Structure formats: structure tokens, C-alpha cells
Amino acid sequence: MPAPRGPLGMRALTLVIIALAGLVAARYLGLDLAGVLPRDAGKAMAADLLGAALHPALDYETEVPPGTPAFGLKILAALWQTLLFAAAAMSIALPLGLALGILASDRFWTLRTQGTRPPSALQRTLQIAVRTLIALMRSLHELLWAVLFLAALGLNSAAAVISIAIPFAGTLAKVGSEMIDETTTQPPRALVGAGARPFTALFVGVLPAAAPDLLSYAFYRFECAIRSAAVLGFFGYPTIGLYVAQSFENYQLREVWTYLYALIALVVVVEAWSRGVRRRLS
């Protein structure tokens, strides 16, 4: 007897649809492969850029006014500022994101009832309100938040920190609530079944189980925050992006590359640190 026909044919169809969508999009946007190659004046610029990449500046390319700090010190100070902005943003985003993530998770609202009863209408409304808030927070990119805060508050550090912290807290909450809901239900149920308060069961039975994933994701977001802080330099904040922008305007491409390499080095160092912590935890 032949095996009954299954839904396997849909896979091929799905792949074809994805490929077609790509082609349609390329046609609609007028994409042309030749567009990725520089032309005319761009050619010289591209050559300069590539050449500079191989010879990053080890000192200022031009004469600087007296009293300017040494090139190396200036880079270190810029990296330090970048790190400070990122760390300040994360120290707001982490606790806020964790708290919102807990309130958005299903696990939190079913701790007390042990899953025997669905949450009440009020609890459900609160959960949906929190989820909506999270969606609003992360629906704007940090650069757009920065534009808003820059207009409202002017160029001050708090504006930069908050504009990174808001979308980052939203993303941490969204991903965090999913990680919390992926933990097993049995340990917290066992604790509540032995008389533990739901709050305690959350901190003893749920969060430790989610902690390795949460930590690893928080480290990843810290890296993202460093990059965002660097980009905020283009708005005039004293992070490394400011100096990239300045050097670029003066067409000091070798300095641009030195700053970029320094930023890459910083991200690599943070990655090595996070890997060390994750290895100890897993």
C-alpha cells in the first residue's frame, strides 16, 4: 500500500516563493549589480579608503594645535567615553528590561495558580499593557530616539543614554520574557507546592534557570550598545563616532581607520570577556 501523501510538497513551494519575492523586490527597487562598484570620482575615493585601511594612522595626519592630547590618548579617551555611554545605557536597560520581561511572561502570571486556572481578566490586561509598552519602546531605533531627545533636551549625555536605554530595555524585555517562558514549569511549581511565595519561587525556581541565556543575551546587547554609542558620536557626543566623523570631513582617512580598528578591538575584548563568563556559567 502506498504511503499517504503528506504536506511535504509545500516545502518546495515555500522556497520558490521566497526566491520569487527576492527577485520581485530587486526589480521593484531597480537594483543593479553594477551599483556596488564605484564609478568616476568614487573610484579614487574607494582607492584612498582601501589604501588607508592598510596604513592606519599612528599619529595625527596633520599639524594639531598645541595642547591637543597625544593621538593614542585621544583614542583611549574616546573608547572610554563610548564604553561609559554604553554601560550607562545598559545599567538602565537591564533592570528595566528584566522587570518588564518578567511582567510580560506567561510564567509569572501562572505561578500563583500553578497553571490550574487561567489568569484573571485584570492580570491578562496588565500583561497585555506591558507587552504593548515593550513593543512601543523597541519600535523606534535608538538613533530615532536620539533625534527626538536631541530636539527636546539638546546635546546632553542623559539624552544619549536614555535614547539607547529605551529601545534596548524593550528588546531585552521581549527576548527575556521568551527565555523565562522557555524554562521548565516543574521547579517553581514544586516550590509553590511546598508553600513558597510566588515571588520567591520566581527568584529561586524560574530566574536561575533562565539566567545563563539571559546573561549571554545581555552581553550581546552590551556589544550592540557599544556600537550604538559609537554611532551617536555622529550627533556630536564625545564617543569614538565623533572623531570618525571629524576625520572623515577632513578627509583624513588613515585616522578614520585607526578609530574603526580601535572600536573593533573594544568589541572583541568585550566578546572575549563575555565568552569567559558564559563558559563558567554553562
Place this chain on the structure above:
Amino acid sequence: MTREPRKTDSEPSRPPGGIGFGLQGATVRFSGKVALESLDLQLEPGAKVALIGPSGAGKTTLLRLLAGTAEPNEGDLRFTGGLSARDRLSCTGFIHQDHALVPVLRVLQNVLAGRLGRYGSLQGLRSVYFPSRESIEAVHRTLTRVGIGELLYQRTDRLSGGEQQRVAIARALYQEPRVLLCDEPVASLDPSRSRDVVQLLIELATESGATLVTSLHDERLAAQFFDRVIGLRSGRVVLDSTRDSAGEHPALSPAALEALFGLDALPGETP
């Protein structure tokens, strides 16, 4: 939320002795399906009882009724001791089939969590994450009693299945329970380890005078170690055997066991 009176780790243990239960016409349904049907059962304080029966007979549901984590839809469940709902939970030790331990925490923390029922929210957190020297000593004594004292600071998810089960037993024991409930504690163990674990559970319950109720899939183990063996099938008690003066279980005859486990439907049973 009512405020708990402050309690310290050095407080004398709760009064020993088991809790007795009386079930009258207790029926439990889960989404329309009957798990226990009009159950009448008396369990004496300090009794040592094994539950046997085929899968889906209602053994776990009965254990959850006794634990206070499920309520009868109809009928009545009474228990001795005049305890509040929360005190009843905190003096009921439950050893889950999957152990229900928190994977990332150390053995110490998992065992300390056994006493969370005695504390308010913040004090409970302190008791697990910032334990006093005395409670660490108490946990170590408990672990030593179940034979794994050296695992005190190990991470729980790095232990073998057998070791994790001992941690689960230690957590229930550290709770100083007056009722000890075990759901298939030896389901994944080989025969000699199974006997060791059942022996240990009997000893621990006997030492504290706690009532012990455990489900077992092996009726010989049940007959060998338990004074009372109750057979459940389709949510009803079809067999209730008490050890006679010769130490035997005459009610556990091959015919009775065949009726309990057999594939033939009983009268009035929907197959």
C-alpha cells in the same frame, strides 16, 4: 498578603508525627475527564502506603490531592492536625518523578529551597541565597543522611540522575515534612538501587513519624516494604491490602493483581 512572624533557622523543629487523611466520595476531573471517581479512603497518621496500578489509574492525582495542590471537584478531603492551607503545604514533602530541581543552582540552594514555605518573600530569598552557617550545616547533615554529603556545593545539573534524585529526597527531608509523598521514585532506577531508595524512604519516614505515600510500578517492591498497598484502576480503589501478622500481603494474590493490571475491562469500565 499577611506578614509572617520572623522565624530563625535555629528555631526548634515543628512537632513531629504524621498527618492522617480522610477522603469521602472525592472526585477529581481534569477538563471533563475523570481522574478519581468517588474515592473513599482513610489514611492513618504515620502510615506507610504504596499506591500501585496501571498508568492513568489516578495515582499522581491522588498524591496531588493529599499534597493540597489539587482539590476534589466533588466530595470531601479531611486531614488531621488543624493546619492552615500554607502550613499544610510547607509540611508536605513531595518527591517528583522528574525531581523538579532548579538546574543552575547548587545542591545547597536546592535543598535550602525546601524550607521556603516557612518564610515570607524576602526572608525566603535570603534563606536560599545568603544562608546562615547553621542552615548550611543542617543541609550538609541532611545530604549526608541520604548519602551525598560531598555534593553540597556541586551544580545540580552536573549530577547523575541517581544523585539528582537523592538531592530531591534531601530537599523534601530538609522540609521536615509530616507527610512525605513520592511519585514513582524508582521508575528510572535498576532493581538494587530501587530497593535502596525505597528502604531509605521508609527509614526516613519512620524516623520522623511522617506519613509516607508513594506510587510504585513494581507491586513486589510495594509488598516487600509497605504495610499497606492500595491498588487504583480507572480512578477507583480496586485493591486495599494490609500486611498480616506473618508479614505477608494475602490480598495481593495473582488473581487480584491480574484484575488490577489486566487488559480486560472491569465491569462498568469504559475501555
